[in-house]
Amino acid sequence: MPDDPPADTRLADNPMSDACSVLYIDYRPRSVAALAAHGAAVTCVVNAKDAATVRKHPAVDRVVVVRDTTDCEDVLCALRRDGVSLTDYTAICGNDEYTLYSASVVAMVAGKSTPSPNHVVSMRDKFVQKDLVRRAGIPVTQCRAVDHLDDLSAAPPRFPAVIKPPAVSGAKDTFLLRSPADLEQVAKQCAESGVLGPWVVEDFVPGGEIQVDGAIRNGELVLLSISRYLQNCIKIHEGDLAAAVVLDPDVEPALYAQARDLAARALPALGHRDGVFHLEAFEHPDGHLVFSECGGRVGGGMTDEVVLRKFGVSIHDEWARIVLGLPTGVTTPVVPDPASFGDVHLKAPPGLLLSVPSTEELRAQSGVVFGEVEVQVGEQLGNMNDDSFFRAARAVVTGEDELETRALLRDLGNWFSSAVRVDTSANG
Template identity: 25%
Template sequence: MAILILNQRRRAFAPYLTWLEDLDEEVYLYTSSAYGETKEPYALVQVFNNWVTNDRVEIDAIRLYEEHPYRLVIALDESDLIRAARLRERLNLPGQRLGSAMAYRDKAMMKSLASQHVSCPAFRRLASPLHLYDFVLEHGLPVVVKPVDGMGSMNTHVIRTPEQLDEVWERGLGGGLMVEAYVEGEMYEIDGLMMGQEIRFASIGKYSCQPLEILGKECFVELLSPEDPIFQRLVQEVQQVIEALPSPGISTFHCEWFHTREDEWVLCEIASRTAGGRISECISAMYGINLNREWVRGQCGLPLTLPASNPPQVAGVYLMPKRPGRVKRIPGSLPFEWVTEYVPRVKAGEQLDAAHSSVDAVMTVIIVGENSVSLQARLAELLLYLEREVQISPA
């Protein structure tokens, strides 16, 4: 048989044939133009323009199956999960079906299911501006308005004042939105791999900022040692969420939580995909595991490589957000042996706009340390260095 991969990533971030080097089957690749030219020995490569909105991806996949049947559809990006689930249902293939994909993608549906088992903010799907009006009357301000299927904090707004609410009315609410009560507290994220509804691997990180309000703010995500008292508590919380939602089969997950001053864990959201913002690469630096590789191999029925013991170090990823202005200077490299990855995302001379998502960054930097104390000390040293070496003139 064969497998079909739906991909919108660049080739450097999607080495499927390397991950599947021991797979004795043909691999068909449907990909966006971002993948780039390739001479890799795929059985088929088909490139689609306007990938996210191009309905030919699904139609051509059906036609391909009629002539060259495949046993699996694999998709790693959140915006492809619904598309892949529709194909599986149409062709009766194993893997995440539409009910599960919708539950992990639609945040209102997700909270309706999860709220029966864990604490969630008060929320409501917005079918009209009157729903928002009534929600504010009942729960007060601040509130958070966001797309039910949003990613990376895009188009997410914290409304704190009546004046900001009036701006929403003036602008027009639009469709596909939900509102929820704002939760005060620290924010954590948990990433991992699940098989069915069993967590097989987990990593936990703490945000230095509120992702709901990250636009234009620096953020550091510090991965916690598995020996941290919070670690097992949060694993147990997310396990309850996973059990409350329809099983995606074998999948990675990315889940965010609020930790209140009253020591309560409140669910923000969960997705059946790998974390962005270089968090998954940070996990790789700490644990030596590539979550996307294990996700793909697990779906194909191949052996997995999961950490057998606690990691010898901790890690964190720093994101410097974009801000309006012209880039005057940015380092080509960083002079620290404890930096395991440095990715500058802009060039000298480039004109920048404000950040549009939580991962819209000038750079990302992954650092490691023996423990939390050394990691924070190295972060402070890094920030002092970048303050001197990065120059962005005001717009």
Template identity: 25%
Template sequence: MNILILNNFWRYPGTERWDFELVCYEELICHDTHQVTYIVNRRGRTAITAHPDSCKIYEVEDFNDSTRLAEITAQVVAEQGPMDRVIAFSENLLLPAARLREAFAIPGPDMAETLLARDKMQMKQYMHAAGVKAPRFLAVLPGSITPQVASFVREVGLPVILKPADGASSIGVSRVTSLAQLETLLGALPEGDWQLEEFIAGDIYHIDGLVDAQGELLFSTSCRYINTCLDFSFDSPLGGVMVMPGCALEDKLVAFARRCLSALGFNRCAFHLEVFLDKDEEPVFLEVGARVAGADVPYMIEHNTGVNLFKHWVDLILHDRTELTPEHRGVGAWLMFGLPEQLPQQVNGVTEFVGKIPSVYRQHLPQVGSELIKEGGYCALQSGRFLFSSPCATQLAKDVEQVLQEFHIDLQTLEG
């Protein structure tokens, strides 16, 4: 096959950082059997560890430059023949990949399919049409409170959530508790597609897995979030604890996931689904992506089940099938503590837990004496990142709580 890979993931070979270590492309795709071409940005170049003679690499400054991407693809097609597949793992690259598929008649998700996995309003429309419980919502424009907006707020009540239609990681999301706050926020919104969403009280869970060529669920794990992505943007820790496989709660979440994925027609892909459990302990759809989860979710899954979601996603893309043999190695969790708002700062001390708490098998901490700077993204240098695994769900919960209570980082503001 003639395969094009778009990559903006970064790696740190030879260091303790595990960022995107599961994305070793030459292990996922045989570069001797296939013709492989990479388009990367400067950051993404660090993840390409294949032998230079086994592939072609083109670097771009901006993946949103669709003209440049098309020029490179046209050049590769002229030299090597028609492109058979385009692979992009990052959520930010799914639309550029879809544009190339449409422009060069390459099999795989087109723009309409890809937008369905990005547009949160369209997702909820599909859920409502399929009878799947999802929050009520209203499309809004920058400006002021219109009669329609006021009517929606009266109908669903406060608080409401204001969010972009195609955002990620809770960027641009606000919890609105008054009409005065809403008026201010609407007046300051940048141009784009925005929505008001009904607030659902309850715990949030993420369900991660794979669907096959027929849209059937191949594999999944379920986790209860520790706080939310929105909380994380306001300095709360963020994490997730696996639901015990085979328990009644997991069965309920998996059954709900099947309904959501069927309603959207997902196939041949990984997925990251987020759902509420409302006051009646019933699942409510929040959003879903046709991709592997971010943060440390895939590493927790691989350690505790033996399943590398990236590998099996590639198998589905290339061959429409994959061989899965999940193992139950333990119950896992992931946890991260974000960076302070004021940077740079010097690290004078930080709490370590590997070797002190048996279930903490991996930690990523800034070095004492180093300077903390903003990197951006969940898979980045944070104040602390921890991965857990335990045979006992009860002990795991206690260990996670201990880290939440005892973690501390001692920082010193740098002058100038």
């Protein structure tokens, strides 16, 4: 029977005996629960639209409302307005791609040494981190930074090429350029949308894309999980699914050895010696891995869920332990579940939503062990091909092996898209 995501029962065997408090610039329910499981009182800094939901979480001690959690000035002003004393907090943190920097600045103002803004830049800016790992002798695609797409018209890249903003996630505003005509079309599109620059321009890397998730403590990897995408993330703009299958280390020992070596070299090169991470790489046709990018956060989608089911380890717990200065909770050897698990974001076309399967119907589909529909009839939907985080529903499926799980993910995507009805005449 399908079920809800299992509770993170492996969180805290021995919660902290001394009272501690955490200022968390963000809100992820599992991250809050992981902090609270170790005895922390949590203050969340969130946007106004999320405040009511966050206040309902039993482990949230206090809520501070801001207009923009990514704006350092906005966050610091809101904290001052609310009479928050930064010295009262044991730790100040974020766990989202876009709040890591604001959290680091607030931590610096509070006199805390980690995470430093300089370190966050290394984990956020795609050009900076590629330069750092290249200097460490790690295979990485050639790239350059340009201020405006007009610069590319004057000095075109080698086609095919990929362009992206320096510090985004979810393939947002990321484009594959196969020819000068593509460059001209993208330049026109970006001019109309106001997305002008700067840009990172990369040589296209052939091969399939993987994500490597885990945790590093004192420079030593304590957890490593590899997931293979159904198709490379950039293809979501063409309507493909954002989906991946976690791989079994006993089935793919050579790939795990390569990924472990890549992570063990790349993370210290980025100055990331203590933290969770979400790294992406390409399986080059000649057999080696090519570094793509890396974030110092829990991976998106339902990465936390598939890792928990496959390896019995909560990435959120490891993140919380690092925030609180506690030792790792990972016990070795980590024994993987022999079953295969994959996660998917299910999409609907833009327009007025007329009908959508229920959560119960989603959970009843073959292989589904967790499903959740997140849109409602009558809702105006935007273009879900713009960002891999955009979705109408999400699900976790299980199969006997990677091949079966990939097929189940595709079947689920086809079923969901055929079951959704949208009035496209209501667009825009």
